[in-house]
Amino acid sequence: EVVLTQSPATLSLSPGERATLSCRASQSVDVYLAWFQQKPGQAPRLLIYDASNRATGIPARFSGSGSGTDFTLTISSLEPEDFGVYYCQQRKYWPPVTFGGGTKVDIK
Amino acid sequence: EVQLVESGGGLEQPGGSLRLSCAASGFTLTTYAMAWVRQAPGKGLEWVSSILPTGITHYADSVKGRFTISRDNSRNMLYLQMISLRAEDTALYYCAKTKMESTSNMIFDYWGQGTRVTVSS
Numbered sequence: 001e002v003v004l005t006q007s008p009a010t011l012s013l014s015p016g017e018r019a020t021l022s023c024r025a026s027q028s029v030d031v032y033l034a035w036f037q038q039k040p041g042q043a044p045r046l047l048i049y050d051a052s053n054r055a056t057g058i059p060a061r062f063s064g065s066g067s068g069t070d071f072t073l074t075i076s077s078l079e080p081e082d083f084g085v086y087y088c089q090q091r092k093y094w095p096p097v098t099f100g101g102g103t104k105v106d107i108k
Numbered sequence: 109e110v111q112l113v114e115s116g117g118g119l120e121q122p123g124g125s126l127r128l129s130c131a132a133s134g135f136t137l138t139t140y141a142m143a144w145v146r147q148a149p150g151k152g153l154e155w156v157s158s159i160l161p162t163g164i165t166h167y168a169d170s171v172k173g174r175f176t177i178s179r180d181n182s183r184n185m186l187y188l189q190m191i192s193l194r195a196e197d198t199a200l201y202y203c204a205k206t207k208m209e210s211t212s213n214m215i216f217d218y219w220g221q222g223t224r225v226t227v228s229s
Contacts, residue, residue: 034215034216036153038153042221043202043219043220043222044145044153044202044216044219046217049207049215050215086193087152089214091215092161097158098155099152099153100152101152
C-alpha cells in the first residue's frame with residue numbers, strides 16, 4: 001500500500017500570502033496524484049489531478065507540481081474562501097486508493 | 109449537471125446491516141468507474157470500494173467480505189450493502205464519480221454530500 005505523508009499538519013497564513021503544501025509518497029506514483037480541498041460540512045472538491053492539471057473551474061492561483069515521490073500544491077495568493085483542509089490522493093497503485101492525512105490551512 | 113445524492117445511512121447496532129444508495133443524474137453511471145469513500149468523525153478520507161464500467165469490484169481490506177458494491181443500470185443507482193457492521197465503520201459515506209469514461213481511473217471529480225452511518229449499541 002502506498003502511504004502518503006502530508007506536511008505540515010497545519011499552516012497558519014493570512015489572506016494574500018502564498019501557501020505551499022507538501023505530499024510525499026512511500027514509493028513512486030509517477031504523476032498519478034490528485035489534490036482535494038474540503039471545507040467544514042462539505043464534500044471534498046477536486047483541485048488538481050495527475051500532479052499538475054487543474055480540474056474544471058479551479059482558479060489559476062492553485063497549481064500542482066512534482067512527480068515520483070514528492071509533490072507540492074501551491075496557492076499563489078490566499079483568498080478567504082481557500083481556508084480548509086487539503087488532501088492528496090494517489091491512483092498509481094490501487095487497490096487500495098490512498099489519501100494523505102491532510103493539511104489544514106487556517107487563518108493566522 | 110452531474111449530481112450524486114446519497115441516502116440510507118443511520119444508527120445501527122454492531123453486527124447489523126445497512127444498505128447505502130447513491131442516486132446519480134446528469135451522466136450514465138455504468139460508463140464510469142464509481143467509488144465509495146468514507147470519513148470517520150474528525151478524521152481524513154478513506155477509500156472503501158470501487159466498481160468499474162466492466163462491473164469488476166474492489167474493496168479496502170477493512171471491509172472485504174462485509175461490504176458489497178453494486179449498481180442498478182436501469183435506475184442509475186449505486187449501492188453499498190454493509191453487513192457485520194463494526195464501531196469502526198462509523199463515518200460519513202460519500203459516493204464519488206470518476207473523471208473519464210470507460211476506464212478504471214480513480215480521479216474523483218464529483219462527490220455527493222454524504223450519508224452518515226453510526227454503529228453503536
